[in-house]
Amino acid sequence: xxxxxxxxxxAALTILLAACSKxxxxxxxxxxxxxxxxxxxxxxxxxxxxxxxVQQAKEQVVADGEAKFKLDKEIAFGASFxxxxxxxxxxSVLQLRSYSESAGESFPSxxxxxxxxxxxxxxxxxxxxxxxxxxxxxAKDTTWMSAAExxxxxxxxxxxxxxxxxxxxxxxxxxxxxxxxxxxGTFEAMIEGGxx
Amino acid sequence: xxxxxxxxxxxxWLGTFVVSQSARAQRAEPTPESPFGHLGNAGVVPASKGMYxxxxxxxxxxxELTKKLSKDGTPDSKDMAKMYLLxxxxxxxxxxxxxxREPAVVDWRFRAAxxxxxxxxxxxxxxxxxxxxxxxxxxxxxxxxxxxxxxxAFMKTLKMLQDGEIKQAENSIEKIQSEILSISGVLHDxxxxxxxxxxxxxxxxxxxxxxxxxxxxxxxAEQAERSKLDExxxxxxxxxxxGSGAEGLQxxxxxxxxxxxxxxxxxxxxxxxxxxxxxxxxxxxxxxxxNLPDDLTARIKSSIIDYVKRxxxxxxxxxxxxxxxxxxxQAIQSVLAELTLRADDAAWEDALQKSLNELAKSYQLNSxxxxxxxxxxxxxxxxxxxxxEWASAQSEPLVTSVATAELTTKDNFVGMYEQNRQAxxxxxxKALPDLIPTVVEKLVxxxxxxxxxxxxxxxxxxxxxxxxxxxFYFVFSNNRVSxxxxxxxxxxxxxxxxxxxxxxxxxAALLSAEVGASEHAGGKLTSxxxxxxxxxxxxxxxxxxxxxxxxxxxxxxxxxxxxxxxLQCQLEPTWIxxxxxxxxxxx
Numbered sequence: 001x002x003x004x005x006x007x008x009x010x011a012a013l014t015i016l017l018a019a020c021s022k023x024x025x026x027x028x029x030x031x032x033x034x035x036x037x038x039x040x041x042x043x044x045x046x047x048x049x050x051x052x053x054v055q056q057a058k059e060q061v062v063a064d065g066e067a068k069f070k071l072d073k074e075i076a077f078g079a080s081f082x083x084x085x086x087x088x089x090x091x092s093v094l095q096l097r098s099y100s101e102s103a104g105e106s107f108p109s110x111x112x113x114x115x116x117x118x119x120x121x122x123x124x125x126x127x128x129x130x131x132x133x134x135x136x137x138x139a140k141d142t143t144w145m146s147a148a149e150x151x152x153x154x155x156x157x158x159x160x161x162x163x164x165x166x167x168x169x170x171x172x173x174x175x176x177x178x179x180x181x182x183x184x185g186t187f188e189a190m191i192e193g194g195x196x
Numbered sequence: 197x198x199x200x201x202x203x204x205x206x207x208x209w210l211g212t213f214v215v216s217q218s219a220r221a222q223r224a225e226p227t228p229e230s231p232f233g234h235l236g237n238a239g240v241v242p243a244s245k246g247m248y249x250x251x252x253x254x255x256x257x258x259x260e261l262t263k264k265l266s267k268d269g270t271p272d273s274k275d276m277a278k279m280y281l282l283x284x285x286x287x288x289x290x291x292x293x294x295x296x297r298e299p300a301v302v303d304w305r306f307r308a309a310x311x312x313x314x315x316x317x318x319x320x321x322x323x324x325x326x327x328x329x330x331x332x333x334x335x336x337x338x339x340x341x342x343x344x345x346x347x348x349a350f351m352k353t354l355k356m357l358q359d360g361e362i363k364q365a366e367n368s369i370e371k372i373q374s375e376i377l378s379i380s381g382v383l384h385d386x387x388x389x390x391x392x393x394x395x396x397x398x399x400x401x402x403x404x405x406x407x408x409x410x411x412x413x414x415x416x417a418e419q420a421e422r423s424k425l426d427e428x429x430x431x432x433x434x435x436x437x438x439g440s441g442a443e444g445l446q447x448x449x450x451x452x453x454x455x456x457x458x459x460x461x462x463x464x465x466x467x468x469x470x471x472x473x474x475x476x477x478x479x480x481x482x483x484x485x486x487n488l489p490d491d492l493t494a495r496i497k498s499s500i501i502d503y504v505k506r507x508x509x510x511x512x513x514x515x516x517x518x519x520x521x522x523x524x525x526q527a528i529q530s531v532l533a534e535l536t537l538r539a540d541d542a543a544w545e546d547a548l549q550k551s552l553n554e555l556a557k558s559y560q561l562n563s564x565x566x567x568x569x570x571x572x573x574x575x576x577x578x579x580x581x582x583x584x585e586w587a588s589a590q591s592e593p594l595v596t597s598v599a600t601a602e603l604t605t606k607d608n609f610v611g612m613y614e615q616n617r618q619a620x621x622x623x624x625x626k627a628l629p630d631l632i633p634t635v636v637e638k639l640v641x642x643x644x645x646x647x648x649x650x651x652x653x654x655x656x657x658x659x660x661x662x663x664x665x666x667x668f669y670f671v672f673s674n675n676r677v678s679x680x681x682x683x684x685x686x687x688x689x690x691x692x693x694x695x696x697x698x699x700x701x702x703x704a705a706l707l708s709a710e711v712g713a714s715e716h717a718g719g720k721l722t723s724x725x726x727x728x729x730x731x732x733x734x735x736x737x738x739x740x741x742x743x744x745x746x747x748x749x750x751x752x753x754x755x756x757x758x759x760x761x762x763l764q765c766q767l768e769p770t771w772i773x774x775x776x777x778x779x780x781x782x783x
Binding site: 087093 | 577683687690
């Protein structure tokens, strides 16, 4: 009973996220031109998928992954997405987050970013990667952030069914009050196709 | 009466208004640079300078005299004569400076009232001396003997006036006034009447034309400043339509900053005309600034967007390599980044990014630019969110919150904000030497938060100040932003020596970190200097054009702008909030 109610809520949320996502992608696509046509097509595809029935949305929730982090308290995230963006001559950026598009972000929310020379997500499977992690459990709560000198290391363990499984291997997060605490956690993130 | 002299001596006019925390309980000492501590000479009307110096000199003499008389306590006829002469001169010359719309007049009038009260006190003590009645008879006789000669001089003065020689007429009557004042100080008011009445009649005749003359000088100065502004606007608009490339845009940036300074100068000076024209009241504010082109800034901003679009349409792809395309694109982006820092307008920044995207497309860099934005935008968003939250968690209140809570006039307390405030700026409501200790007590040593931080260009050692749209601006030299934030942002934004950023937000982020520009700074207010709003705005050095954002005219000075002050404060920052990173200054 409890599960089905939360699934319904998440389904509604997913539809909302997908709607925002389309609008934002369309705007960006329009402004950048040809290269973004592919993205616009992808955005339409995602939107179509996400706006179908509740049953399909339920499947989508599962597909969107999840994450559980432990900071000063345990935080569960209803979705996780991972993608790699490659910029010519500058290597790639790995992004892991609890939302697909920033315009559709809700709380709790997290974001991890790391620079990597790797060109594909597949090649990162089984590797460790260090970067910056932000976590915000509620709109009113402080944002926790890893300091530049103490990056968070993720263990990217395996890829199954289009999802990356992994955990936080080590990391320390700081808050506005100057408090610093260790962070641990696991995630299963839906792999999104960044423009490569 | 005793109290008056005591207060004058207690207030032996503070030299400077730079007061350190250690000086909280004591008065600041004069410094050679600022012997009288006034609100400064705006200097828009050229003739004001000489008059300004003359008033300062008279005040210096009055200080010395009041100090001397408080010591030996027994004034003689010479003291009386001198004091009458000086107080008379001070009042007359302040009226002249008022026509030149000098803000220091407001403070000087409060001081003149003090000197007047001191004069009455000195006079009553003098009357009590046995010498007083002997002096009285002597002076009446002297004045009576000179009556005929003065009558001729009056006629001559009126003739000058008829002939249109009003400056000469003023000099002539001034001379007679000084003669009478310098000897009649010992007399009772009833004794003076026969000698003063004919003199005041001529003074009145001369005053009208002279007021018109000085007001005209002020209007001419205003017109000259407006013409200069018009010229700068024309030059800028010409460059906006005919310029090209990054160099052309750089020229526009420079011209806009110069025009911005001149616009602030004109706006502040025009705001002083209200009390003279009678066209405006406290409720409506000065009417004149409305004559400045209101949509000017919007026009410039949209022209710059068009400029970038025009560049996009004019890209010649023959022989264009990827490297040269990147170089040309980033050169334009770099000028825009500086402009967005100075203009502080998020909506305009978004519009500029769109026009840059068009330019990227022309240079066939759209894929690079698109991916770069995907790789950096969300990270910057989280960085900004965290920096804002961490700064908000600091306990320091905005300096204006502290100042308005502590320094609003009520009951018997006279502060620097009016009870029913018409403007955001502090107002001068008592003589500065009386106001300074109050402000020291309420503000110095307090921990406060500033507004936007920008670098001062061209200073010998690196310095920063904050924007001044609430009348406060902070100056400080300790800024770790560049050291702390730059390496983090360079890594975040995938920037190396030969790889520049590919989005406007990233370029502006790096530039702001390089120069130490930030959102807020928090720390201890250690000292301050009071300045006239008009004085400051009409005298902003070229390197400090960002004292107010490009396009902003700053606070709206309601009523007579001469009454308003600004506080330049020294800050010892304990933290600085860069747009994307919170920096503790502790290390």
